[in-house]
Amino acid sequence: MEIIPSRRFRGTLKYIRAFVFVSLILAILFIIGIISVIVLAKVEGAPPLAVPQTTIFYADDGSKIGEIHNGQKRYWINLDEISPTLINATIAVEDRKFFEHYGFDMKRIAAAALADIKAMAKIQGASTITQQYARNLFLSHDKTWTRKLQEALYTIRLEVNYSKKEILEGYLNTIYYGHGVYGIEAAANYYFDKPAKQLTLSEASMLAGIPKGPFYYSPLIHEKRAKQRQKAVLTSMIEAGYISKKEAEKAYETALVYSRHHEVAKKQIAPYFQDVVKHILKTDLGLDERTIEMGGLRVYTSLDPKLQTIAEKHITETIDQNSNIQAALVAMEPHTGEIKALIGGRDYEKSTFNRAVQAERQPGSTFKPFLYYAALKQGFTPSTEMRSELTTFTFDNGSATYTPRNYNNYYANDTITLAQAIALSDNVFAVKTHLFIGEEELVKTAKQLGITSQLKEVPSLALGTSPVKVIDMVNAYSIIANNGKKAGPVFIKKVVNYQGETIYEHKKSEEQILDRDIAYVTTQLMTGMFDARLNDYTSVTGQTIAREMTRPYAGKSGTTKTDSWMIGYTPQLVAGVWTGYDKGQTIDKVAEKQYAKKIWVGFMEEGLTGKPVKTFKPTEGVVGVYINPDNGKLATKACPVKRLTYYVAGTEPSEYCTDHVHHHKTKQKKSNENKEKENWFEKIFNWF
Incomplete structure (x- = not known):
């Protein structure tokens, strides 16, 4: 037996002590490093959720009318809104020890590394659900060491600042399921046309297998490979104890029916209305473009899908399909101010220009109710008389003249009442009234009613020669219908962010703009256009549609060389229709001059079907x-x-x-x- 010399033993002991010392130092440094990273993760807080989410627009009845997703459909839902079967399937196949580790599964990482070394290729992944979620929070997936380090730091931050359930919820809402679909709610809707909460075991096991290779395992592209992957998911669920072998076999054999509706381009619902909603979110609510387009907002609007469909139907059926004439329609509820239907043109795909809110057109005689309200305020009554005869007016201190003409140059050549003047749409009576009360009074009244366009204080303003917007005119009529109270226009009722927090809610506010009693008298004056008892030297302007009416209406039509209008209401609904050509082309055909009235009466009659017949209650x-x-x-x-x-x-x-x-x-x-x-x-x- 050889005896180790003392010098040699002492040397060996020295190296052992050095190794132990260095190892201890490294262990301490490692622990300090780990603690530092954890502290840093805690200090920095939860990582920002920069993942885009689809913004959804809802109608007044809760139905979905549209969404903004930039080609990536993403919906955020709570964990309790997801089928437990899908949750179990995902955990079983992606990260069986999810609830046990702290973001990194060391055994799985080691096993994957050994497998890759043996195969001399990347054949096995070891990413946990937390790591995958961290990866999803990055918009880029570059395979660089910098990004991988950031991903690791994000993983730690997620584990430190979120509960396991919150991490799982985030993962399931951000994982990619192919075809531009992100998150389990979007996937359930896309593949099976149902919410994630209603997924069956067969459906859940199929979806849970897709994220490993969204294109490779898509059942819509490679159904055979998708079924093989589904089988692997079901096997994992058996091994994890979530289901029995018998349940797995039944799920695998169940024939899946995939939704194919997404392959056909759906016609947009109220696209002009949706454009206005987006504009309001930006200008009135102050939301930035990114939040609107990718913030996962839930926007609850005032739109009534039924009325919108009726409006579109009557425009389509009334206007000659070969005509290039355009149309706009706005309908609102007078007491709430909510916009129930809006059309900005005959074909959104051909022209996104919104004629309901962007175009300014001459309103013609639809401007007269504002004039007569102002006149009533100045002491006029429905019985006030003036002569209806061809008259030339002098203004601007005698430097200018103006000669208004009645339709077809018909005049009473006698006195008529104010009630007759508005019913017959007498232009001479209107200009006389305008000049008598002062041109500034009509401008003042129109501005009170919310007309935003520039108005010229000239004699012809009484006949609607200053261009205005359809939305402004309908809102003004709504105020009169509501006995002088302003309630709208309201497009958005509530906005909820992706976390379910209400960030905006409309509060009903009725501001008394006009005198209640005079507003009511004005409404009654506007019922005259449909009443033949007011016929005189000519017929009332609503005679062509009066026979189609089954309930009391108040309204006023208006016609210029290039524009045709009809605005009217009942106590429940106000609607305005404009028709005309975009480039100032004159309306020459007799049939085209009647489009606005026909669309209006058809919309109102069908839209109010089933609603009680109400009269205008006196103040x-x-x-x-x-x-x-x-x-x-x-x-x-x-x-x-x-x-x-x-x-x-x-x-x-x-x-x-x-x-x-x-x-x-x-x-x-x-x-x-x-x-x-x-x-x-x-x-x-x-x-x-």
């Missing part, structure tokens, strides 16, 4: 009396025609009509004589 400060519509005086039994007309209390007429007294007395005398003769005949008959 407290008005009085209704029967008058002779021809002269505006109180009607008597002698008057052949009488009409219930409303006035602001104290302004109603006190003078009775005497125009038909003589005719009535003569008629009464003849009637008495006839009765006397009849009595003699009866006496003789009875005697016989």
